[in-house]
Amino acid sequence: MTTRKLTMTALAAGFAVTLAACGAGTASHVVKGATPPSKAAASTTAVSPTATGGPGSPTTTPSNGLTQHTLDQVAAELGSLDTSLNAANSDLNNPQGDS
Amino acid sequence: MRRTITSRWAAGALAAGVVTGLVVTLPGVAFAAPSGTRTAGGGRTTAITTTTGVATAAALTTTSVVTSTTTGSGSGSGQPSRPTCTAAVFGQAQQRVEADLSARVTQLNSLLSAVDAATQLTAGDRQTLQDDISTTELPGIEALQPQVQQATTCAQLFKAAHAMVFNFRVFVVMTPQTHMTIVADTETFVEGQIVNLEPAIAQAIQNAQAHGKDVSGAQAAFTDLKNQVSAAQAATAGQAAQVLAQTPAGFPGNWPVFLSARTNLVNAHNDLHAAFTDAKQIRSDLQ
Numbered sequence: 001m002t003t004r005k006l007t008m009t010a011l012a013a014g015f016a017v018t019l020a021a022c023g024a025g026t027a028s029h030v031v032k033g034a035t036p037p038s039k040a041a042a043s044t045t046a047v048s049p050t051a052t053g054g055p056g057s058p059t060t061t062p063s064n065g066l067t068q069h070t071l072d073q074v075a076a077e078l079g080s081l082d083t084s085l086n087a088a089n090s091d092l093n094n095p096q097g098d099s
Numbered sequence: 100m101r102r103t104i105t106s107r108w109a110a111g112a113l114a115a116g117v118v119t120g121l122v123v124t125l126p127g128v129a130f131a132a133p134s135g136t137r138t139a140g141g142g143r144t145t146a147i148t149t150t151t152g153v154a155t156a157a158a159l160t161t162t163s164v165v166t167s168t169t170t171g172s173g174s175g176s177g178q179p180s181r182p183t184c185t186a187a188v189f190g191q192a193q194q195r196v197e198a199d200l201s202a203r204v205t206q207l208n209s210l211l212s213a214v215d216a217a218t219q220l221t222a223g224d225r226q227t228l229q230d231d232i233s234t235t236e237l238p239g240i241e242a243l244q245p246q247v248q249q250a251t252t253c254a255q256l257f258k259a260a261h262a263m264v265f266n267f268r269v270f271v272v273m274t275p276q277t278h279m280t281i282v283a284d285t286e287t288f289v290e291g292q293i294v295n296l297e298p299a300i301a302q303a304i305q306n307a308q309a310h311g312k313d314v315s316g317a318q319a320a321f322t323d324l325k326n327q328v329s330a331a332q333a334a335t336a337g338q339a340a341q342v343l344a345q346t347p348a349g350f351p352g353n354w355p356v357f358l359s360a361r362t363n364l365v366n367a368h369n370d371l372h373a374a375f376t377d378a379k380q381i382r383s384d385l386q
Binding site: 065066068070071073074075077078080081082084085087088089091092095096 | 202206213217218219270271274275278279281282285286288289292293296298299300302303357358361364365368371372375378379381382385
């Protein structure tokens with residue numbers, strides 16, 4: 001009787017230890033695995049709007065090659081052109097003499 | 100205005116004959132007042148002025164012709180003033196030619212400055228203009244200055260004045276030639292600027308479209324931009340070379356060349372401004 005009790009107690013203890021061990025391992029794995037996916041998700045979220053974007057998301061400065069600076073450069077040359085053309089027109093419309 | 104200019108050239112052509120005739124056949128004839136200018140006592144002229152600002156033998160003789168043709172009395176129907184050079188007015192005439200030479204030196208230096216300041220001139224065109232101005236025209240005009248200063252006869256004055264006008268054509272060839280070449284090369288440069296933007300604009304429109312933006316306005320403006328630049332390129336092509344090929348000896352026959360070039364350059368100018376407006380609209384639409 002005593003032997004049977006001891007055997008049952010030992011089995012129960014072993015089962016309890018096994019369960020505890022399994023529970024602890026599982027819990028540990030979940031905790032460790034939860035962090036990286038959250039980081040990855042955050043990274044994807046940060047890249048998405050600028051790299052690929054999507055409907056409704058802000059555009060990535062679509063006029064990259066047409067900056068205000070570029071337009072200003074063209075405008076400056078056009079201004080210079082206007083001045084030169086005015087001079088040429090004056091030469092032909094009102095020549096400073098017939099020579 | 101066109102009529103006036105045409106009349107002036109007609110007058111100039113007449114004047115050329117008059118001056119040549121005076122130089123060749125009437126060496127004793129020199130300067131005097133243009134038609135309508137009264138002389139004071141002793142035959143001394145009171146003023147020597149011209150409507151064109153050209154104080155030369157040619158201009159002096161053309162004044163009355165210009166007046167008559169521009170007022171509709173018929174081309175060539177006016178009588179040249181037939182200025183006469185006498186001992187009494189020789190000093191005045193001499194000063195007038197000296198002033199005209201000085202004005203040309205000033206003009207040529209101004210043209211040289213314009214060439215130096217024109218950053219978009221091609222190297223070849225810049226060299227051609229600099230050579231024409233500083234190695235031909237300017238030394239030529241400056242060489243006449245001592246001749247006039249040292250002249251003692253009306254014939255000598257006429258000879259120098261004739262050379263000043265007919266050999267160099269500072270105002271009616273060299274001047275428009277310089278300014279129009281600068282215009283043509285600047286337009287070519289701007290055409291290149293805008294053409295270089297086209298791939299970036301196309302990409303920007305594509306990106307905006309991928310982001311769900313309505314790019315129909317930008318696309319239409321881009322199409323127009325390309326058309327405008329193409330038209331400008333067609334209008335500008337060869338103009339600088341054509342203008343630079345003109346010589347003083349070719350005047351007045353080469354004047355239509357300048358007028359034609361001016362038309363093309365003005366068209367290109369308008370095309371480029373339209374293209375620039377398109378570019379601004381594209382940028383605005385995509386923002």
